[in-house]
Amino acid sequence: MTELSLRLAVSFAQILAEMSIVMITVATLTYFERKVLGWMQDRMGPMEVGPYGLLQPVADGIKLFFKEDIVPAGANKAMFALAPMLTMVVSMIGFAVIPFGPNLTLDIYGMTIKPFVVADINIGILYILAIASIGAYGIILGGWASNSKYSLLGGLRAAAQVISYELNVGLALVGVLMLAGTMSLVEITEAQSGGFWHWFIWGGRPDGFFPIHTQIFAFVVFVISAVAETNRIPFDLPEAESELVAGFFTEYSGMRFAFFVSAEYANMMLVSCVASALFLGGWNAPYPGTIFEYVGLEQLAWIEHIVWFAAKVYFFLFMFIWIRATLPRLRYDQLMRFGWKVMLPIALANIIVTSFTLYFFPR
Amino acid sequence: MTFNTWLKTITFYEILVGMKATMSHMLHYRPVTEQYPHEKRTLPDNYRGMLALLRYDDGTEKCVGCDLCEAACPSRVIRVVSAEVPGEPTKRYSKEYYMDMTRCLFCGLCVDACPVDALGMTREFEWSVYDKRQLHLNKEQLLAIGDRSFPVREKQLELQHPNVAFFNVAFKHLPQKPG
Secondary structure (H helix, E strand, O other): OHHHHHHHHHHHHHHHHHHHHHHHHHHHHHHHHHHHHHHHOOOOOOOOOOHHHOOHHHHHHHHHHOOOOOOOOOOOHHHHHHHHHHHHHHHHHHHHHOOOOOOOOEEEOOEEEOOOOOOOOOOHHHHHHHHHHHHHHHHHHHHHHOOOHHHHHHHHHHHHHHHHHHHHHHHHHHHHHHHHOOOOHHHHHHOOOOOHHHOOOOOOEOOEOOOOOOOHHHHHHHHHHHHHHOOOOOOOHHHOHHHHOOHHHOOOOHHHHHHHHHHHHHHHHHHHHHHHHHOOOOOOOOOOOOHHHHOOOHHHHHHHHHHHHHHHHHHHHHHHHHHHHHOOOOOHHHHHHHHHHHHHHHHHHHHHHHHHHHHHOOO | OOHHHHHHHHOOHHHHHHHHHHHHHHHOOOOOOOOOOOOOOOOOOOOOOOEEEOEEOOOOEOOOOOOHHHHHOOOOOEEEEEEEEOOEEEEEEEEEEEEEOOOOOOOOHHHHHOOOOOEEEOOOOOOOOOOHHHHEEOHHHHHHHHHHHOOOOEOOHHHOOHHHHHHOOOOOOOOOOOO
16 A cells, blocks of 8 residues: 555656656747747747746746637537647656656666656557647647637648648658567667667667668658657648647637647657657767766666657657648648658558568567 | 769758758858847938927027928928017017928928028937827927027128028038947
C-alpha cells in the first residue's frame, strides 16, 4: 500500500514536471514563432509588452482567460465543450512516452524509477500514433459541433488531411522499427548511441560507416507528413484563414480557443520530439559519449544529454516556423495528390528497401 | 522530364531557395517597422494636417466671414455665419464658424480659397476620439488649435510691408521643418 502510494506520488510528480515543461515550451513557442516570423518578414514581432515583448505570452494568456466564452446558437453544447478538451488532453498525454533524457534509473525505497521518461512502455510508437489519431477527433468534433459552415468545412478538410497523412507517418516509422527491433522510444534512442553515424537517419551499421540502411527518405516523409498532421503552413487547409476564417475553431473564443492553439503547438512539439528521438538519435550527442564523461563528471552527463535533445527539438520547431515564413498554402487537390501519390509510395518503397537491406546486411 | 528537373524536384530545390531567402532576411535583420507611439516619422514639409483659424499678432482674428472657404469645400465641412463688426458697418467677421472634421478630407482647398490667409493647416494628426461629436469643432476650438500650432503670427495687413500687403501673401505661417 505504501509502495503503491509512493509510486503514485512519483508518477504524479513526473507528470506535473512533464506538463509544466510542455506548457512553458508552448508559451515560449507562441512568442518565438511571432518573433522569428517577424524577423524573416522584416518586421519586429511583439515589442510592446515587456522588454522586446517578452511578456507577450503572459498577456495573451490573461487576455484569453478573461474573454467572453461564446457558444453559438444551434451548437451542440456538449460536443462543443468536449472538442477543445479532447484536443488539449490528447496533445498533452502523447509526451508520456517521450524520453527527455538518458535511460537512467533511480532507486528510491526499493522502487526503480526512470526520471526522464514518464512511462517507458514497450509499444511507445503505437501509443503515439493512436494518440495522434484521437487528436483528429477533437478537430472534427469542434468543426461539426460549432454549427457553422466554415467550421464544418475546416473539420471535413482536417478529417481527410489528418487521416491521409497519419498513414504516411505510420509507414515512415516502420523502417526505424525494423532497424531498432523495438517499439519503445527509450530503446530506439539507445540503439542510436555512439555518434551521429549511428542515427537512424543514416542507419549506419556498427561494423562499417556506409549508410546502407539509411532512413533519410523516411525522415523526409515523416517531417513533411508531420507538418501536414499538425495543420501547419503550407498544409494548414483546416484553418485556412483566407478561405475559412479560422477553419474548425472559427466559433471558439476565450480559453477554448487557447486550448486549440496550445494543442497545436504541443502537437508541433510532440512530432519534433518523435522525429528527433527516432531519426536524430534523441538525447545522444553527435559524437560518441559525452564531454562530461571525458572530463570525469559521469554523474552530470544527463545535463548534456538533455541539452542535445532540446537542441534537436528546437531545431525542428525552428524549421516549422521557417517553412511557415517561406511557403504559401497548398491547394486542396495538390495536398491530396502529394499525400497519396508521392508520400505514400515513397514510404512503402522505403519499407521494402529497408527490409531487403536488413535481410542481406543484418545489423 | 530531364535529369536536372528531376534532381531539382527530389531535392526540393525551389523550396530551399525560398527558405534561403527568408533566412537571409532574418540574418540581415533590418525591420521596416516604426514603433509608432514611441517613435514618429518625420512629416513632409507640405504635410496637410488639422485645420486651424489664425490670428494677427495683436490677437485679432483674420477671418472676415466671406464664406469662400465654405464654397470651396468639396465635403461641406465648413459652416460660416457671417456678421457685421458692431459699430463698423464696412467690416465683417465670422460670428460662428464650425468645422465637422469627420467629413474633412484634408484637400486644402479652403486654405487656398481664403483671401486673407485666415485658415492654416497644422501638422497635427493625432485626433482620434471616442465620441465623434468631439470632432465637430467651433470657432474657439479652431482658434485654439491655430494659437498652439502657429506661435509666430503675422502683423495686421495694413502694418505689413506694402508689397506683401498688396498681394496679401505671407509665408511665416507655413509649417517649418522640425529641429
